[in-house]
Amino acid sequence: MSHHQAQHDPLEEDRKDLHESPRQDDLEIQYHQDESREITKVEDVDFSAYNYTVAENKSLVKKLDRHILPYIWACYLFNALDRNNLSNAKSDGMTTDLNFPNEGYGIMISINNIPWVLCVIPTVMLSRKIGPRFTIPGYMIGWGAMVMINAGVKNFAGTLVTRFLLGVFEAGFAPTLIYYLTGFYTRGELAKRVGVFYSCNALSGAFSGLIAYGVFQMDSKIHGWQILFLIEGAFTVAFAVLAGLMLPWSTQSASFLNEREKEVARLRVLKDSSGTTNVAFNRKTFFSPLKDWRLYVFALIAALYSTAASVAGSFLTQIVGRFGYSVVKTNLYTVAPFVFGAAMMLATATSSDHFRERGFHLVSALTLVFVGCIILVCTPISNHAVGYFAVFLITGGAQTPSVIFHSWHQSNDASEDGRAFKVAFLSTFANSGGFVSANIFLDKWAPAYKNPLAIVAAINGTGIVVVTAFRLYMAWDNRRRNKAQGVNWTSLDVPTEALRAGPKNPLFRYFL
Incomplete structure (x- = not known):
């Protein structure tokens, strides 16, 4: 095949009919013209147009990984550090120094969490409208500045204001990071890449503790917690500038790619991406998923899995505390389960990408949490070995759902606006688990916490049923479409341009 044939435009015949010349060097025009085409018939699908080799694809992905993942990982690590430093600051006397009232620490945490529910959609809509190029470093500079300002506040009220703005x-x-990654990776590559930066959740606690330990030994005129805030905030702002300069914001503007690699990147998007790019923001299409009943099934799933994730993140120390060890030993015994959870998350994400399957991988994670909670409910607190094994199961399953879930719904929407709205809307439900766990893990049920653990088990059991039913529905609908069209297609057999209209298009196939 000649070089010209290898770069044959899949829309060339349509352009000839319109007496237009194809312009493959102009990516934005290419994508806008793609928007106008509707492929609805089996015979319309022509994969010969997406001509690149396995070696070219592999080489491109390696380059993207090297130039994107380290920066994204570090960005999210700073995000996790700035969320976790409150407990370190509290241990150094911040609540006493700022004259917090009774239950003031809990009030501050709640105030910090409110924007995580109220502001996700507006902030992601801003990312969609002006681009992650500005919002990823911009949001980092914003919360880094708030952390530094928090070091200078003089009272409880000042802390509430800074923590609320930090939450904004x-x-x-995180939703913007997920949305950003969909512009570079195919649907079968997304979960593993999302898993890479989510792994920071497990490591941030260890990093935060080490930084705090070093800072609190310093001899200074200001408090140790103030130094901690100043250092972490300053590093966040500095790295935001570095990320803004170093991250590629599109494959076509990436300086580390040659012209052929940019062409392969373009063809990958047309063949098996989560969606087309360079399409102008449209408020109507941004909110259009609200009319789709599937969005609310995903929202229910998000609300169900988020409770377990919150329990592992916020109450693991209390659960391990049922064994009666010292404070130092209890904290030490939380490290291994967190590391195991990160390993399980990356392993599950890798498997999910390899098999191009999300639903049952999500069920497997929920099942680990369910079994772990049941074991703790049924096991006497004196049985440390079995109880500690159950803790591993809980952390092994609790950190995985976010990665698989967001990769799942993003892989089933080829609309740029729709994907941005969904990741924002569904993140609000995924953040709701913190409110549930905070109201069930009460001191009156310590140290066994059997009632809270039973509630978490019931919530996860419900999640298993809902996810399984939804996954089976998707498989049934794919089979129904195959039967009607006389083919045996999966999501891999349908190009991105045929997925834009969603399930309304007869060629649509769910990414299971």
């Missing part, structure tokens, strides 16, 4: 800047950050 952080609210849309």
